[in-house]
Amino acid sequence: MIEVCNLTKKFGDLTVLENIDLKIEKGEKVVILGPSGSGKSTLLRCLNCMEDPTSGCIFFHGVDIADMKVDINVHRQKIGMVFQHFNLFNNKTVIENIMLAPVYVAKKKARRASIRKFFGKSYVAEDIKKVSEIKSEARENAFRLLTQVDLVEKANEYPSRLSGGQKQRVAIVRALAMNPDVMLFDEPTSALDPEMVGEVLEVMKDLAESGMTMVVVTHEMGFAREVADRIIFVADGIIAEDAPPEEFFDNPKSPRLREFLSKVIH
Amino acid sequence: MDNFGYKVELFLKDFIDAGGYRKVIAGLGNTLSIAVVGLIIGILIGTIIAAVRVFPKYKLMPRILNGICSLYVEFFRGTPMVVQLLLSYYVLLPLLGVRGADSVVVAMVVFGLNSGAYISEIMRGGILSVDPGQMEGGRAMGLSFGTTMMKIVIPQAIKNILPTLGNEFITLIKETSIVSFIAALDLYKAFNDIGTNNYEFIVPYLVMAVIYILLVLIISIGVRLMERSLRKGDRSM
Ligand SMILES: Nc1ncnc2c1ncn2[C@@H]1O[C@H](COP(=O)(O)OP(=O)(O)OP(=O)(O)O)[C@@H](O)[C@H]1O
Ligand SMILES: [Mg+2]
Numbered sequence: 001m002i003e004v005c006n007l008t009k010k011f012g013d014l015t016v017l018e019n020i021d022l023k024i025e026k027g028e029k030v031v032i033l034g035p036s037g038s039g040k041s042t043l044l045r046c047l048n049c050m051e052d053p054t055s056g057c058i059f060f061h062g063v064d065i066a067d068m069k070v071d072i073n074v075h076r077q078k079i080g081m082v083f084q085h086f087n088l089f090n091n092k093t094v095i096e097n098i099m100l101a102p103v104y105v106a107k108k109k110a111r112r113a114s115i116r117k118f119f120g121k122s123y124v125a126e127d128i129k130k131v132s133e134i135k136s137e138a139r140e141n142a143f144r145l146l147t148q149v150d151l152v153e154k155a156n157e158y159p160s161r162l163s164g165g166q167k168q169r170v171a172i173v174r175a176l177a178m179n180p181d182v183m184l185f186d187e188p189t190s191a192l193d194p195e196m197v198g199e200v201l202e203v204m205k206d207l208a209e210s211g212m213t214m215v216v217v218t219h220e221m222g223f224a225r226e227v228a229d230r231i232i233f234v235a236d237g238i239i240a241e242d243a244p245p246e247e248f249f250d251n252p253k254s255p256r257l258r259e260f261l262s263k264v265i266h
Numbered sequence: 267m268d269n270f271g272y273k274v275e276l277f278l279k280d281f282i283d284a285g286g287y288r289k290v291i292a293g294l295g296n297t298l299s300i301a302v303v304g305l306i307i308g309i310l311i312g313t314i315i316a317a318v319r320v321f322p323k324y325k326l327m328p329r330i331l332n333g334i335c336s337l338y339v340e341f342f343r344g345t346p347m348v349v350q351l352l353l354s355y356y357v358l359l360p361l362l363g364v365r366g367a368d369s370v371v372v373a374m375v376v377f378g379l380n381s382g383a384y385i386s387e388i389m390r391g392g393i394l395s396v397d398p399g400q401m402e403g404g405r406a407m408g409l410s411f412g413t414t415m416m417k418i419v420i421p422q423a424i425k426n427i428l429p430t431l432g433n434e435f436i437t438l439i440k441e442t443s444i445v446s447f448i449a450a451l452d453l454y455k456a457f458n459d460i461g462t463n464n465y466e467f468i469v470p471y472l473v474m475a476v477i478y479i480l481l482v483l484i485i486s487i488g489v490r491l492m493e494r495s496l497r498k499g500d501r502s503m
Contacts, residue, residue, distance in 0.1 A: 050406060077408030087403030091421045100417065101407040178407060 001026045001182055001213055002047055007056035009042055016042045018237040020056070024182070024215060029208050031224040032217045034234035035260060040217045041186050043234060047215065048072075048079040048184060061181070077105055080175030080183040084191050086167040088159040088174070095155040098142040098174045099135070105178070106134040138177070145173040149203050165196030169203055182213040189220060221265065225249060233257045270468075277460065277469040286460045293456030294477070300373045300445060300452070301438040307378025308434070312385025315339065317415050319386070320393050335386070342383035348444050351376050355448040369450035373442070381438055388430050392423030425496050432489030436482050453477060 004022040008015065016039040024030055034040045045051040047058060049065055049072050058066040065075045089097050106129065113127035129137075146152045149169040159167055168188055175183060185204070189197040201223050208214055208227045218224065224231055224245060231248040233241035233256070240254040249265075252258050280286045315335045321328045342350065354376050359367050396419050404414030424431070443454040457474040461467035 048406065050402065073405075073408045073410050075408070076406060079406075081406040083399065083402065083406075085399055087397075087399040087406075089400060089403060089418050090397075091418065091425075101404075101409055104409065104413065175407070 001028075001061065002215075003057075003059040004047070005057045005059070007043075007046060007058065008054050009039070009046060009051060010054045015237055017046070017234075020239060022232070022239065022242075024213065026181075027211050027213055029214045029227050029229050030216070031228040031231045032215065032234060033219075033224065033231055033260075038234045039237060040234050044184050044186050044215060044217050048076050048081060050081070077101070077178050078181045080178060080180035082168070082171050082175055082183065082185045082188050084187040086159070086164075086171045086191075088167055088171055090159055093156050093158055094146070094151070094162070094170050095139070095142055097159070097170060098145065098177045099138045101174075102138045102141070102177050103134055106138070107131060110134065142173070142177055145176055146170075148206070149173055163196060164192045165199045168192065168196075168200045172200075172203055172207070176207075182215065183207065185214065185216040185218065187217050187219065189218065219264075221249075233260065235260070273466050273469050276464050276466055277473070280460050280463050284463075286456075289451070289456040289459060290453070293451050293453045296370050296373075296445075296451055297439065297442045297453040298481075300370060300377055300442045300450075301435060303374040304377025304381050304438050305431075305435050307375070308381030308385045308438075309389075309431070311378065311382025312387075312389045313420060315382065315386035316389035316393055317412070317420075319390055321411060339383045339386055342380050347376070347380050347441060348447055350380055351444065351448055369445070369448045372448060373445040373450050377438060377442070381434060385431070385434060388427050388434065389420075389423060392427035392430075393419055395426050396422045428493050428496065429489060432485060435489075436485055439481055439485070440478065 002024040004020055007017055007020040009017040032040045032043060042051055046053050053066045056066065057064045060075050063070060065072060092100060109127045110129050113123040116123035143152060146155060151166060151169055154162060154166060189200050192200065201220065205227060228245050230242060231245055232239050235256045241248060241252060241257045252261060318331045318335050323329050323332060355369065355372050400418050401414055404418050442452050445452050446455040453474060457470040461470040
């Protein structure tokens with residue numbers, strides 16, 4: 001699904017990632033661990049080119065999305081991302097947050113298809129829809145997802161009226177509403193009060209069970225052990241360890257990881 | 267005091283009996299429409315310039331556009347509005363071969379171009395005051411820079427800068443008093459004409475000042491009400 005080759009990322013003189021290779025298969029759950037400032041977020045954000053790689057390739061469904069010539073927006077629509085600080089749209093209600101991008105994308109598709117039809121070119125017949133149809137479909141889908149995270153009654157609230165845990169669940173739903181092929185999480189529970197961490201992790205576990213491909217940066221060791229197929233340890237600009245959870249925690253090979261684990265697990 | 271009473275009488279005679287009020291109403295209409303249209307054009311131009319100026323500048327095209335916008339802003343902020351008005355009306359239009367242009371329309375356009383330069387700076391501040399996470403959230407969903415800007419960032423920016431925009435509108439209202447330089451009839455010109463009839467300017471000018479103050483007061487109150495309703499509409503503050 002995603003293949004990273006020879007990825008290097010520099011911020012000015014600071015080399016954060018150096019010649020990273022990484023392959024993520026469909027349905028895989030990959031957790032990224034590492035010390036603070038080691039480049040976990042940077043690596044994750046390179047996967048959907050929120051950070052442009054300094055060099056190297058990011059293949060998503062076989063297309064190198066790091067290439068400046070590709071329309072990155074089209075690919076990002078299929079890569080969901082969840083942030084530490086939620087990044088919900090403050091000027092939109094919960095339901096508007098969820099519907100905005102799907103409606104926008106569907107409208108654009110419909111317009112494109114109509115134009116192609118008009119000029120007698122080939123087009124996908126299903127793409128041509130009325131705006132009302134697009135909206136009602138998006139709304140239906142949004143409510144279905146909101147039901148799954150138990151937030152239907154918050155549909156018309158503004159984000160400022162939600163708790164951190166609720167915000168993050170809405171943010172997950174918003175990403176899922178695009179029907180993504182993979183979901184990226186950057187410390188989704190780090191900004192939450194401890195009593196809200198559980199509800200968000202619960203949603204993520206359900207998502208994992210549903211077969212979603214997931215890449216998760218987190219400090220939640222329990223989640224990593226339980227959900228991950230593979231854990232990646234980022235340190236000193238490289239992937240210092242890449243192993244299934246049991247091996248990762250019980251039999252770490254790299255000294256850097258052993259040192260890290262001795263600090264986090266007492 | 268007797269003397270002042272006489273002057274008031276003179277003014278009322280001109281204002282009511284001789285139909286001076288019609289001129290004042292026309293002048294007031296022009297003053298308001300120049301300021302309103304100027305503000306609308308200014309917000310459009312200002313928003314576009316501000317968006318260009320905060321666009322990431324890795325590539326050549328954004329840099330060129332940014333340069334053009336900088337020049338634009340520098341020109342309109344670096345010269346007095348009277349000069350811009352005179353240049354447009356007496357130099358630029360004749361050069362372009364346009365004759366008999368409506369001076370009110372010219373004033374609207376020049377006020378719009380001018381306030382666009384100022385509003386772009388206000389708007390840029392407003393955009394930068396919006397949490398960068400909002401742009402990130404939109405871009406990560408696959409929305410373009412422009413779409414995220416229009417739908418998410420700018421609405422929040424406008425809310426932040428609404429009081430400042432209100433002040434800009436007030437400034438525009440007051441600055442319209444220079445349009446008589448290109449022979450447009452505004453509030454100032456209307457009262458000035460009335461005064462010229464008898465060479466008695468005290469009363470007309472006082473009444474004019476009161477009208478300006480009332481206008482400004484009404485706008486200030488309007489802005490405050492709008493701010494409050496916006497804040498109620500979305501409790502994100
Ligand atoms: N936009 C940027 N400009 C300059 N330097 C940056 C930028 N983003 C990150 N860095 C630097 O790159 C390094 C890696 O940052 P990154 O955020 O990827 O680390 P991280 O592993 O996610 O850390 P944390 O656990 O604190 O989130 C840090 O030294 C950081 O200061
Ligand atoms: Mg991070």
